[in-house]
Amino acid sequence: MSFVSPEFALLCLLFFPTYWSLANHPRAQRCFLIASSYALYATWVPLFAVVLAVYSTVIWALGRWMQRAASARLPVALGLWLAGSFLFSLKYYEFVRETFQAILQHTGFVSLLPVLNWVAPVGVSFFTFQAVSYLVMVGRAPNLARSWPDVLLFLSFWPTLFAGPIWRAEQFFAQTDRQRPARRVGSPRQGWLALYLIALGLVQKVVLASWLSAQVVDPVYKFPDQYASVSLAAAMLGYSMQIFLDFAGYTLIVTGLALLLGYRLPVNFRQPYLARNLSDFWTRWHVSLSSFIRDYIYIPLGGNRLGWGRTQLNVLSGMLVSGLWHGANWTFVVWGLLHGLGVVVQNMAKRWGMPVWPRWAAQILTFVFVSVAWVFFRADSLPQAIQMLQGLWHSPAGFWLSEQLPWWGLLGISGLVFGLSPWALTLQRLSVACLARLGSWGAAVLLALLLFAVLYGAPEGVPNFIYYRF
Incomplete structure (x- = not known):
């Protein structure tokens, strides 16, 4: 069930009052939150909830083993192997099998690897990385092992279950352990801010992103050979x-929903199109993933401690993992390597003492590079991505506009994004203060009008989030 579906909105009207009423009974509230997480997950495929429960139980058992063992090395190693094998078999096995088979066809041999017809659970990449953070935390300090309900809640917390952000175990449990007389963890935090975030998120996703997808992006990517070069650039x-x-x-x-549950999610998004270089971009885009790869892959590989050349290799390795994490397709491999190579070139320029670009020029160059790399992220295959890029300077449909695209809408939305991004936090503070001054009834009327506007501008059906695929 999507967070932007009418069914989910109706369920929230029943869920949150019940959840808040249990604030003085933490155990009952925790059980209710766990049950709701598994019920919501089961709306996709009931078997997914069973898989997650079994998986979480295994992670909990490994943590208890670390707590009782003389050395945590064996259970940590076993847990990381199991988590990696679980993710690989569900998400990457078929990709490896098909690639291996394609290579063998050129040598006259036939692959004997069996076909595995199963569907990866939604959000498997996210809760696997969270499980890794829990295993590492307990491996370093076995006394931090948690109870079975705690682990169930950590890996199934429904605002982040489907598409993150990626919780660190220590961050999550620091909040669940907070017991303040004035506000327990199960009470809403910053209610006006939560409502503002949810309303703004609905406008951005349901109205603007969905319109761009239907009117600009999908038609061009579906038949790139039928569009002129300028239209291909517009689709990018x-x-x-x-x-x-x-x-x-x-x-x-999800940040607003978590606040209503009494939790503050880790920062995952910091206006990435204001970045001045690719390193800056990755401190702003999907922050929980990039910081996870830094702390659990880049630094264990040696980070920047083994010389400049080894550092660049570690950067490439981390970005390759980032690409593969997003999907089992060569398009994501190329996308990750492009970003890795871009960071390496940036480091080379810094090492050679090349002059620093003006801020505006650096931001434009970074955005252009990121937009070109997005072509591989969006394309269904490498040939389609290459066709899109080749069409920029030589398209069968010509160079200039030969078809109708909603240019004013595209330029208007782009202007909003670039124009408002530097002022996002200021607008947030002013809007939240305005809602608070309006009071409950005034804010309710304003939010209701906004909801009607969202429903009016929304496309037919329920649009899924892009990151639900990962």
């Missing part, structure tokens, strides 16, 4: 805006 710009608004909208919605 459109997808840069779409994925920004889609991911920003998702982040705002």
